[in-house]
Amino acid sequence: MTVLRYSRAADLAEAVSAGQEARLLGGGTNLIDLMRKGVERPQHLLDVSRLPAGIDETEDGGLLIGGALSNAALAADPRIRAHYPMLSRAVLAGASAQIRNMATVAGNLMQRTRCPYFADVAGASCNRRVPGSGCDAQGGVSRYTAVLGTSKSCIAAHPSDMAVALVALDAVVCLEGPAGPRRLAITDFHLLPGDSPEKETALAPGEVISGVVLPPSSLAARSAYRKVRDRASYAFALVSVAAGLRLEAGRIAEARIALGGVGTVPWRAARAEALLIGAEPTPELFARAADAELAEAETQPATAFKPELARRTLRAVLTTLAEDAA
Numbered sequence: 352m353t354v355l356r357y358s359r360a361a362d363l364a365e366a367v368s369a370g371q372e373a374r375l376l377g378g379g380t381n382l383i384d385l386m387r388k389g390v391e392r393p394q395h396l397l398d399v400s401r402l403p404a405g406i407d408e409t410e411d412g413g414l415l416i417g418g419a420l421s422n423a424a425l426a427a428d429p430r431i432r433a434h435y436p437m438l439s440r441a442v443l444a445g446a447s448a449q450i451r452n453m454a455t456v457a458g459n460l461m462q463r464t465r466c467p468y469f470a471d472v473a474g475a476s477c478n479r480r481v482p483g484s485g486c487d488a489q490g491g492v493s494r495y496t497a498v499l500g501t502s503k504s505c506i507a508a509h510p511s512d513m514a515v516a517l518v519a520l521d522a523v524v525c526l527e528g529p530a531g532p533r534r535l536a537i538t539d540f541h542l543l544p545g546d547s548p549e550k551e552t553a554l555a556p557g558e559v560i561s562g563v564v565l566p567p568s569s570l571a572a573r574s575a576y577r578k579v580r581d582r583a584s585y586a587f588a589l590v591s592v593a594a595g596l597r598l599e600a601g602r603i604a605e606a607r608i609a610l611g612g613v614g615t616v617p618w619r620a621a622r623a624e625a626l627l628i629g630a631e632p633t634p635e636l637f638a639r640a641a642d643a644e645l646a647e648a649e650t651q652p653a654t655a656f657k658p659e660l661a662r663r664t665l666r667a668v669l670t671t672l673a674e675d676a677a
């Protein structure tokens with residue numbers, strides 16, 4: 352029998368001081384699953400689900416979302432729905448209503464990969480789970496592995512829908528730790544696997560995610576999230592696109608794009624954005640932008656379909672956004 356200690360943090364200070372030895376518990380929808388499978392083996396769970404869970408307006412007109420806010424409450428908030436619809440849609444495209452009620456914003460950002468080899472403690476080698484053990488996903492059979500940002504050590508895809516929208520929105524992650532508070536651009540939060548895929552985020556030991564800031568945005572109110580998956584609900588993304596465009600005098604003045612399901616991290620489509628800005632929105636331009644973003648995709652036999660699916664989904668989303676903006 353494994354003895355497991357459970358305690359609950361009353362505030363952020365308590366979470367930071369106890370969190371250095373304990374494992375943080377949000378809604379438990381990922382961590383408890385992984386404990387059941389033997390992937391995670393914490394000895395002390397520190398419940399942080401009662402920490403700040405509101406949405407406050409910031410001085411510059413953005414929003415500060417509490418890390419313990421449930422995914423359901425985030426998606427339903429009228430300010431998120433009106434001003435950041437891609438975020439609301441991304442969250443609603445994930446998991447199920449029951450899971451979204453339990454899952455927290457911080458836990459969603461920290462959720463671990465759904466690569467089946469990662470979860471197969473009995474039969475598979477996985478560098479992310481056991482550093483140096485190998486990567487059975489390469490040459491394996493999963494459709495749920497990444498084609499961008501992969502390394503020799505790991506091809507696991509990042510599973511979060513919410514994080515894809517947050518990356519497109521230039522969100523900032525608020526951290527509280529033994530050395531005090533700090534803020535980090537979300538694009539710097541999730542780490543490429545490189546040679547050490549077990550290091551998944553820039554979270555330092557003892558740090559707690561206290562919240563996420565959404566900066567004000569002139570294009571987010573007309574943004575979109577499209578998710579392609581094997582079933583219409585309750586399935587992780589094969590490919591997803593979060594995007595927003597702002598047109599000025601018939602040209603693209605601003606573009607924000609991120610991809611899900613294809614990257615080892617929520618994937619900011621910087622190459623596509625660079626091609627779009629300043630140009631007239633045409634089908635040829637959207638095709639060039641999608642080609643540029645997927646140019647370095649590296650596939651397995653089971654994921655050979657993904658680059659083309661990603662290109663088509665991106666073109667379709669950009670076409671709809673441009674029509675709406677015109």
Ligand SMILES: Cc1cc2nc3c(=O)[nH]c(=O)nc-3n(C[C@H](O)[C@H](O)[C@H](O)COP(=O)(O)OP(=O)(O)OC[C@H]3O[C@@H](n4cnc5c(N)ncnc54)[C@H](O)[C@@H]3O)c2cc1C
Pocket residue numbers: 374375376377378379380381382383384399418422444445446447450453454455456457458459460461462463510511512513558559560561585586587588
């Ligand atoms: C059947 C099923 C289907 C799903 N489908 C989807 C899907 O389609 N799309 C999608 O995006 N997600 C999906 N999910 C994943 C779900 O979104 C995550 O499980 C959930 O968001 C995790 O949040 P949580 O609060 O429950 O995290 P927990 O399980 O409590 O924790 C997850 C991790 O976050 C850490 N953590 C928690 N809080 C903090 C904090 N404040 N600071 C630092 N670290 C913290 C924990 O230590 C742990 O490592 C699915 C899950 C299930 C079970």
